[in-house]
Amino acid sequence: MAVEIKDVQEVAEALGKKFDEFKEKNDKRVDGLEAEKSKLSGQVDTLNEKLGELDELKSALEKELAGLKRPDGTGTKAASEHKTAFMQFVRKGIDTGLGDLQAKALQIGTEADGGYAVPEELDRSIIELLKDTSPMRQVCNQITVGSPDYKRLVSLGGAGSGWVGETAARPATGTPTLGQISAFMGEIYCNPQATQTSLDDMFFDAEGWLNTEAAREFSEKEGNAFLLGDGTNKPKGLLAYPMAVTADDARAFGTLQKLITGTAGAFNGDKLIDLIHALKAGYRANGTFMMGNLTVAYVRKLKDSEGNYLWRPGLEAGVPSTLLGYGITENEDMPDVAADANAIAFGDFKRAYTIVDRIGTRVLRDPYTNKPYVGFYTTKRVGGMLVDSQAVKVLTLSAA
Known part of the structure; x- marks a missing residue:
């Protein structure tokens, strides 16, 4: 309904x-x-x-x-033919002409190993499903690239300026410096199974099943990596970057600022206010909290000095529940309330962290390994990187 x-x-x-x-x-x-x-x-x-x-x-x-x-996507005739041929490959294992159609549809090339790139429309559907289920994808910036070697230039500051009189000389000022950052890429895989009988069934939605199974398996693994990943064969997560207590003007690029609560495993409303205002006003405009479910339960009990609850429920359609006027993103990969835990993050996550999807999810059909099931070994290249280390602050529940 x-x-x-x-x-x-x-x-x-x-x-x-x-x-x-x-x-x-x-x-x-x-x-x-x-x-x-x-x-x-x-x-x-x-x-x-x-x-x-x-x-x-x-x-x-x-x-x-x-x-x-959400409107349905449309594609070219070549893309439509490629999709039809790909679904025939999924159902029957027949790949006649699929390689040529894939090239016509501007998909990435395939190696001679029986694997084929998922049609672009299906690939983007998987990404949309991932966005619906992944907290990090819901709040972070996402881009899709055709090459795994994605790099980006960022400004490291250094520009100078000064006040002068109307006719005074204008000496040269400092020149801003640029730095190059690249995404930490990794390959994620899943291997959903279906019986050949179900694939033969005309009522079986092979496309929807493949998308849903891939998205479900990918979302858990990549979501954890976007937050906590160490960057080895996987994305480097937001909380895996170095942290320091120093302010923005004294902290190196690529290092997040953390605020210490002064009490191990606990915090109060004042510390949340400090966390909010450690962020520059330009970032606060799109600021949101990120925390785990148990931490949300913790903050629901907090009050201000006048006895007002800091957490407020969203009582209208389209209006989310808020904490001190800002939305909350629940992410179960965030550490729970405990001594020395980085339990709460606050900031503009779109400016802070970028998720990089390489278009070209690939599927290898395997009807032999696990009879009577047909396996679909599905792989996808995905990465992530910290882009602006001033855009997010972290609350650390530490005594010192």
């Missing part, structure tokens, strides 16, 4: 009512007698969990509604 606006509004209303109930129970827990605290604490945890479920449901409904409005 199609998702309607009223469905989202109903969930938003339920979210608001549940938040009011949560506040009432949590306030009683905080202010109540010791004998009541144990009972109320359990109720608060249950309501906190329900708030998370409703918040996720509202976001999912909004995402599905947006997906229904």
Whole structure:
């Protein structure tokens, strides 16, 4: 059944009512007698969990509604012929003429190993599915390239200026320097299986199945790499770059700034405010928090000095829940609240980190290894890199 606006509004209303109930129970827990605290604490945890479920449901409904409005892509005749031939290869293993059609459709060439590049339309569908399921893809910049050797120039500053009188001499000033950065690329693979009978079935959507299976397997692995990857045969993750407590004007390019909470494994609302304002105003305009689900539950209980909750539910369709006025991206790969954990990141992730997809997902059909299943060994080149180390700040839950 199609998702309607009223469905989202109903969930938003339920979210608001549940938040009011949560506040009432949590306030009683905080202010109540010791004998009541144990009972109320359990109720608060249950309501906190329900708030998370409703918040996720509202976001999912909004995402599905947006997906229904997404226009279908169209391609050239050559691309259409290539897609038809590729799906015949998936179903039957017949690859007659597929190599030539692939070249006509401007796909990357294939080696003589039985593997073929996925049609561009399907390739982009996989990337769109990955974006829907990967928190990092939802907030970071994404580009698609045709070569694995992607590099980018960035300004390292150094330009000079000065004040002069109307007729005074204008001596030469400093010249800005440029640096070249490149993406840490890696090859990710999956090997979904289907029976030949299911592939022969005219009602079996081989295209949708292949896209969904590949996206599901890729999303978990690459999402972790975009955040924590060490850069060896995989992307270098955002939190894998060096960190220092020094401010932007004294920190080397490529080093993130971290703020120390002063308490191991804990933080309060003041530290979140410090984190926000450590970021320059230009970055704050598109700022968002990133944290794990358990950390979201933690921040829902935080209040300001006047007793107001810092977390606010989104009570209208299209309006996300916020923390101190900024959106929250839940990413289960973020470290949980613990001593010395880099538990919260805040900033403009699109300016900070770029995900690089090399177009040309390749599929090798294998009907022999795991009979009666047909395996589809699917590979994709993907990378990531830190582009602007001033655009994101990290909160480290450390005593010193």
